[in-house]
Amino acid sequence: MSWMKSLFVREYQLANRVGGGALIGVLFFLAVVTIFPFGVGPDMILLSRIGAAILWIGALLSTLLGLDRLFQADREDGSLELLVMSGRSLELVVLIKCAAHWAATGLPLVLATPVLSLFVGLDFQSIVLVTLTLLVGAPALTLVGAVGAGVTVSMRRGGVLLSILVIPLAIPILIFGVSAATAGAIDSNNFLVPFLFLCALTLFGLVVGPLAAAAALRVSGD
Amino acid sequence: MNQLKLICQGVACDRGGRRVLNHVDFEVGSSEALIVQGPNGVGKSSLLRVIAGLVAKANGTIELEGGMPERSVAEHSHYFGHLDALKPLQSVLENLSFWRDFFEPAAFGGGKVRESMSELEALDTLGIAHTASLPAGYLSAGQRRRLSVARLLVVPRPIWLLDEPTSALDKASEEVLLGLIADHIHAGGLVVAATHLPLNLPNTKFLNLSPVTTESEHMFAGADLDDYFDEDEQDEG
Secondary structure (H helix, E strand, O other): OHHHHHHHHHHHHHHHOOOOOHHHHEEEEEHHHHHHHHHHOOOOHHHHHHHHHHHHHHHHHHHHHHOOHHHHHHHHHHHHHHHHOOOHHHHHEEEEEHHHHHHHHHHHHHHHHHHHHHHHHOOHHHHHHHHHHHHHHHHHHHHHHEEEEEEEOOOOOOOHHHHHHHHHHHHHHHHHHHHHHHHHHHHHOOOOHHHHHHHHHHHHHHHHHHHHHHHHHHHHHH | OOOOOEEEEEEEEEEEOOOEEEEEEEEEEEEEEEHHHHHOOOOOHHHHHHHHOOOOOOOEEEEEEEOOOOOHHHHHEEOOOOOOOOOOOOHHHHHHHHHHHHOOOOHHHHHHOOOOOOOOHHHHHHHOHHHHOOOOHHHHHHHHHHHHHHHHHOOOOOOEEEEEEOOOOOOHHHHHHHHHHHHHHHOOOEEEEEOOOOOOOEEEEEEOOOOOOOHHHHHHHHHHHHHHHHHHHHHOO
C-alpha cells in the first residue's frame, strides 16, 4: 500500500511544482470563460442559458492542457521504463497517476467553477449544479485523456494529436454533463437521468482508462 | 540456497523493422557477470532491453531458473540504462526514497532478501550524501549517474542489467561502482553489462555480438522460425 501513497504524493508534488501547477490550468479556464461574453455579446439571458456549456467546454480544454505530459515526462527521463518493469500493476500506476493529476489540476478547476459561473450570469441553483456535475464528470475527462496520453507518449509534439483523439471521446461526457446541469436548473426531475449517466461514464472511465493507457504504455518501449 | 540461472536461447529482436539481434544464446548464473561486447549499434542495449521486457523479442526464450516462479525476469532485475529516471524538481533524497518505496523487492536465491542499504547509506557510499536535500536538477551529469546507481543499492534485486554503467563517471566513481558491482556478484547476484570499455569484474563471461548479416535478414523472411524449433529439438535431445 505504501508504494501507492508514495507514487501519489510524488505525482501530486511534481504536478504542482511544474510550470505553475494548478494555477496555470485555472488561469486558462478563466481565459476561456471570459472570452465567451465578448464573443456572444452582453446578453445576460443568452449567457445564462449557455453558461453551463461554456463552463464545461472551458473545463474540458483546461483538462487537455496538461495531459500530454502525464506520461511523456516519465518517458523522457527514463522513469517510465522503470515503472513498467517494477513489478507493480501498471493499470494501478496509471490510475494513481490520473488521481494525482486530477487532484492537482482538475480539482482546482472544480473549485474555481462557482466563481467563474458568476461571469456568465448563472443563478445560485445553476452554480451548484454545474459545480456538482463537473465534480462528478471531470475525472472522466482525465481518464479518457490518459488513454490519449498513453497512445501519444512517444511523440515529441503529441499534445495536439492528443486533443484530436480525446475530444471526440469526451463528447458523451460533455452531453450528459451539460444536460444534467441545464435540465436540473429548469426541472429537478430531469436532472437525475443525465446525472446518473454521467456517473456511469466516470465509472466506465475508471475501468477502461487505466486498462487502455497501460496497454499503450507497455508497447511504448519499442 | 538455490542458485539463479538466467538462460537465453535463440533470442532475436527487431527494431524498426530491422533485425538487430539474431540467435543470441548465453547462460549466466549466480555470482557471475556477463559482459556484452561489440561495436556501437550492434544491439547491446537492445539485448538488455529485451531481457528487461521493455522490447518484445521476435524469437527465442529467456528463462530464469531458481527465481520466484510467479515473477517475470524483469521483476527480478534492476535496469540501469542511459537515462537516469530522476525528477529535477525533487530533492536527491525524495527521488531515491520514491524508487525505494515503489520497487517491489525480489528475493535472492533461497528466498532470502539481501540486506539493503538505507537511502543515506547508499548516497554516502557513492559520495553524494552532501547533496541529499538539493533538487536533483542541480546535480552534475556524474552525480546524477551516481544517484541513479543508488537506486540499485536500496532495493534488493538479484539481476542487474547495466547499460554502459561507467559512462559520465570519473575514475574514482568508476572504481566505487565497480566495487559495488563486485560486491553484488560476491553476494550471489547476477550481472549482465553492456559495454565497449573493459570492466574489471570477478567471475566474468563474455558475449561478443557481431552485426546481423544480410543472410540472417533473409532468414527473417521465412526460415527463422524453423531454425528456432530445430534448436529447441536439439536441446531436448
